[in-house]
Amino acid sequence: MLTIEHLSKSFGGVHAVQDVSFTAREGAIHSVIGPNGAGKTTLFNLVSGIYAPTSGRIMLNGEDVAGLAPDALARRGLSRTFQNLQVCMNMTAIDNVMVGAHLRLNQNLFASMLRLPAVRRMDVQCRAEAARLMEFVGVGAYKDADAGQMPYGALKRLEIARALAASPKILLLDEPAAGLNHTETGEIEELIRKIAQSGVTVLLVEHDMKLVMNLSEHILVLDYGKTLAVGTGAEVRANPDVIAAYLGAPA
Amino acid sequence: MKCLQSRHRGLLILALVLAVLPLVLPNAFYVDVAIRIALNAIVVIALNLLIGYTGQISLGHAGFYGLGAYASAALTTHFDWPPLAALAAGALATGLLAWVLARPVLKLKGHTLAMATLGLGIIISIVINNEGRWTGGPDGMSVPAFALAGITIAGETSWYIVAAVLLLLMTWLALNLIDSPVGRALQAIHGSEIAARVAGVDTTRFKVRVFVLSAVVASIAGSISAHYIGFITPGMAGFFHSIELVTMVVVGGMASVFGSIIGAALLTILPQLLQAFEGWEVVVFGVILMGTMIFMPKGLVPSIAQRLRSRRK
Numbered sequence: 002m003l004t005i006e007h008l009s010k011s012f013g014g015v016h017a018v019q020d021v022s023f024t025a026r027e028g029a030i031h032s033v034i035g036p037n038g039a040g041k042t043t044l045f046n047l048v049s050g051i052y053a054p055t056s057g058r059i060m061l062n063g064e065d066v067a068g069l070a071p072d073a074l075a076r077r078g079l080s081r082t083f084q085n086l087q088v089c090m091n092m093t094a095i096d097n098v099m100v101g102a103h104l105r106l107n108q109n110l111f112a113s114m115l116r117l118p119a120v121r122r123m124d125v126q127c128r129a130e131a132a133r134l135m136e137f138v139g140v141g142a143y144k145d146a147d148a149g150q151m152p153y154g155a156l157k158r159l160e161i162a163r164a165l166a167a168s169p170k171i172l173l174l175d176e177p178a179a180g181l182n183h184t185e186t187g188e189i190e191e192l193i194r195k196i197a198q199s200g201v202t203v204l205l206v207e208h209d210m211k212l213v214m215n216l217s218e219h220i221l222v223l224d225y226g227k228t229l230a231v232g233t234g235a236e237v238r239a240n241p242d243v244i245a246a247y248l249g250a251p252a
Numbered sequence: 253m254k255c256l257q258s259r260h261r262g263l264l265i266l267a268l269v270l271a272v273l274p275l276v277l278p279n280a281f282y283v284d285v286a287i288r289i290a291l292n293a294i295v296v297i298a299l300n301l302l303i304g305y306t307g308q309i310s311l312g313h314a315g316f317y318g319l320g321a322y323a324s325a326a327l328t329t330h331f332d333w334p335p336l337a338a339l340a341a342g343a344l345a346t347g348l349l350a351w352v353l354a355r356p357v358l359k360l361k362g363h364t365l366a367m368a369t370l371g372l373g374i375i376i377s378i379v380i381n382n383e384g385r386w387t388g389g390p391d392g393m394s395v396p397a398f399a400l401a402g403i404t405i406a407g408e409t410s411w412y413i414v415a416a417v418l419l420l421l422m423t424w425l426a427l428n429l430i431d432s433p434v435g436r437a438l439q440a441i442h443g444s445e446i447a448a449r450v451a452g453v454d455t456t457r458f459k460v461r462v463f464v465l466s467a468v469v470a471s472i473a474g475s476i477s478a479h480y481i482g483f484i485t486p487g488m489a490g491f492f493h494s495i496e497l498v499t500m501v502v503v504g505g506m507a508s509v510f511g512s513i514i515g516a517a518l519l520t521i522l523p524q525l526l527q528a529f530e531g532w533e534v535v536v537f538g539v540i541l542m543g544t545m546i547f548m549p550k551g552l553v554p555s556i557a558q559r560l561r562s563r564r565k
Contacts, residue, residue, distance in 0.1 A: 049450060075452030087450075089443020091507060092436070099433075100440045104452040106433035110461050113432035114425040120432055127433075148443075167451060 002027045002202055003048070003171055008057035008067075010040075010047055017043040019226045020057070025171070025204060025219075030197045032205040032213045034237075035223035036246060041206045042084060044223065045175050048204070049081045050074045061171070075104060078170035082160040082177060084206070090149045094140065094159055097148050098131035099124075101166025134162040138192060154185050161192065171202040178209045190215055214238070222246070259427045262510055266423055270416040274409065283408040285521060290415035291477045293516035294422045296500045297509055298469035301426060303498065304506035305435070306462050307442030308358070309366040312373025313497050316467040318489020319346045319376060320474030325395040325484055326386045335398045339475040343468050350467035351460065358459045365463070373494050380486045392485035395478045411480050418476070419513070422469070426509045438462055439507070503544050505551030514553055 003025040010018040018040045025031045033041045046052045048059055053068040060066070061077055069077075080101070089097050106127060107113065107120045135141050138158040143151050151159065157177060164172055174193065178186045190212050197203045197216075207213050213220065214234045222229040222243050230240040237243055270290075277283050295317060302308050323342025327333040333341070349372075357368045380387045387393060398405045405414060429435045440448035441455050448455055478484045487493060496519060504515020522540065526533035548555035 051446065071446070071449040072452050072454050075450060081450055083447070087444040087447035089440050089447060091443045092439050096436050096439070097443075100436050100448065100451045100453070103433060103437055103440075108433060108437070110429075110434055110465065113434040114429045116428040116432065124432065163447070163451065 002062055003204070004058075004060040005044075005048070006058040006060065008044070008047060008059065009055045010043055010052055011055045016226050018047065018054075018223075021221075021223065021226075021228050023221050023228075023231070025202055027170075027202050028197060028200050029218040030193065030203040030205060030216045031219045031221070032207060032217040033221045033223060034207065034210070034213055035229070038225075039223040040226040041223055042175060043226075045081065045173050045204075045206055049079060049173055075167060078168075079173070080164040080167045080169035080171075081173035082157070082164050082175055084175040084179065086153075086156050086160060088148050088151075088156050088159055088163075090147075092148055094143045094146050094148050094151060095128065095131050095135065097159055098134055098162045098166050099127050101163035102127050102131070102168075104167065131162070131166060134165050135159070137195075138162045138165070139188060154181050157181065157189075158192070161196075165196065165201075169201060171204065172196065173204045173206075175206045176208065177205070178207055178212050186212060259431065263420070263424060263427065266510070266513070267420055270420065273416075274412055280408045283412055285524065287408070287411050287415045287480060288477075289513075289517045289520045290412075290419040291473055291480065292497075292500065292520055293419055293513040295470045295473045295497060296504065296512040296516045297422050297426050298466040298473075299497055300501045300504075300507065300509065300512045301429065301438070302462050302466040303501050304508065304511075305430065305442060306438040306459060308459055308463065309363060309498070310369040310463070310466070311366050311491070311494050311498065312369030312371070312376070313466065313470050314491070314493035315369075315373035315376035315489050316346050316350065316470040317474035317477075317493070317497075318380060318484075318486070319349070320471030321395075321478035321484045321488055322380055322387055323471070324475035324478045325393050328396050329393065330386060334400075335396070335475075335479060336400055339472060342475050343471045346471035347464050347468045350464045354460045354463045358456050358463065365459075370491070370494075373489070373491055377486055377489045377491065380489055387486070390486060392483055394483050395481070397482070398476070398479035405479070414476070415480075423509055423513070430509070434458070434461075442507075499541060501551075503541065503551055505553035505555070508551065508553045511551050511553030515551070518552075 005021060005023040008018060008021045021044060033044060035041055047054050050069050050071040058065050058067055066074060066077060106123055112120050132144055135144055138161050140155045140158045143155060178189050181189060186209055193203060193216055217234055220234060220237045221231050222237055224246045229246055230237050230243050273286055274283060277286060299313050302310055320342040323345060324335060324338045327338035327341060328335055353368060353372055357364050381390055405411060437448060437453045437458050440451065440453060441458060445455055500515035500519045501512060503518060505511025522537060523533065526536050529536055
């Protein structure tokens with residue numbers, strides 16, 4: 002459903018992503034790994050429309066979506082979370098999740114100002130669904146809280162709830178376990194598995210190798226912006242280039 | 253649910269205060285101040301939707317306010333238009349101007365809107381000063397009374413009712429908007445523009461909409477104020493009035509509808525109270541503003557609400 006073909010992105014003379022190709026299968030969990038600065042987040046920013054690629058194609062359900070804006074990609078069923086949290090701290094937790102459902106709600110300014118019955122009905126429904134999603138990701142205790150009152154681990158989950166509120170077909174998770182302790186990481190793993198089981202294609206950038214190996218059907222290894230290896234967990238682990246990149250080349 | 257209840261409670265309290273106020277105000281001078289507060293509050297609520305909720309700064313809203321006022325004055329005086337038609341024409345022209353300005357500017361990042369509105373406000377004020385044939389120039393011009401279907405609004409009591417009803421209406425509309433899909437999109441733009449875009453919000457479009465809305469409301473309030481006061485000068489479209497409006501938003505409370513009303517009330521009353529300081533009132537004014545910013549950076553209403561909430565816990 003998502004195919005990346007010869008994707009490249011340069012910032013001036015820095016080639017952050019070079020000639021990367023990758024295919025994601027519907028309903029499966031895929032991971033992108035690599036040392037710091039390998040271009041993982043840049044790749045995510047390309048796929049989610051935050052950057053436009055220098056060259057290459059991004060095919061989403063047969064359509065080339067390279068260079069489309071994030072809101073246009075959201076309309077096509079793509080959603081994501083961020084490595085550095087992008088939670089709206091000026092809003093309540095549940096309102097943050099409801100923003101995720103934006104595209105399914107009435108966007109007319111006057112209908113909103115007059116609070117027409119249709120708008121109110123949809124809003125009540127959306128709020129209930131947002132509360133359910135908060136339960137699902139495990140932050141049900143913060144339903145009445147402001148986002149600013151929530152601890153870091155809960156905010157990471159809140160971002161996932163917001164992304165899910167869009168009912169995405171494909172979900173990009175940028176380091177969902179970063180900064181979490183062992184127990185929390187285990188819970189996130191369970192959560193990601195549940196999301197994939199509900200039919201959502203998951204693309205994961207993560208440094209926690211245990212999490213990556215446990216979850217991923219398919220792994221892409223980047224180093225200095227280039228593809229180092231592609232394959233299953235076992236294949237990637239046995240790849241001498243990958244070992245060299247992570248542990249240094251043998252003397 | 254919490255915000256649902258507080259929305260209705262706040263609106264009810266406002267309605268009660270507005271209903272009781274004329275009974276306790278000792279004389280027409282105070283009623284006049286109350287009317288000015290209400291008309292200012294309408295502009296400030298709309299400006300707060302733009303600044304406090306959406307996070308976009310305008311330093312030229314007095315320009316829109318002045319456009320409405322002068323459209324009403326010029327069209328009724330020179331062309332014998334009925335006041336309501338003049339008001340609508342002013343609002344329409346202001347909306348168009350705001351839209352034409354905002355479309356290109358809001359695609360850019362950063363504080364381009366603040367700079368563009370600053371420029372526009374100054375241009376409007378220069379045009380008003382120079383087009384003396386239509387505007388009376390620096391001397392200002394008088395505005396005929398507001399009449400609709402043969403009924404003329406005259407006297408403090410009638411004007412108070414008009415201003416109070418309009419303020420209630422604006423408050424209701426703003427509270428509805430905030431707690432709606434559009435309102436959440438606007439607040440998300442403030443909180444994290446990138447998150448809003450990923451959620452599917454066409455951020456440029458929503459910024460343009462709320463900017464045009466706030467400009468049109470300022471224009472309408474300007475028209476009504478012009479009819480009420482009966483005499484307008486270029487100062488009401490000037491840069492200092494724009495700053496005054498922004499200060500009302502900031503002191504009352506960013507992203508707070510009721511804060512807007514409190515901010516408008518304080519900054520309308522303060523200059524009257526400070527007249528005793530003869531020439532030093534500007535200094536006292538400045539000290540009060542600085543104090544608010546240092547001790548209550550979120551503005552009066554949100555800071556006090558937060559303190560009350562934490563005490564209850």
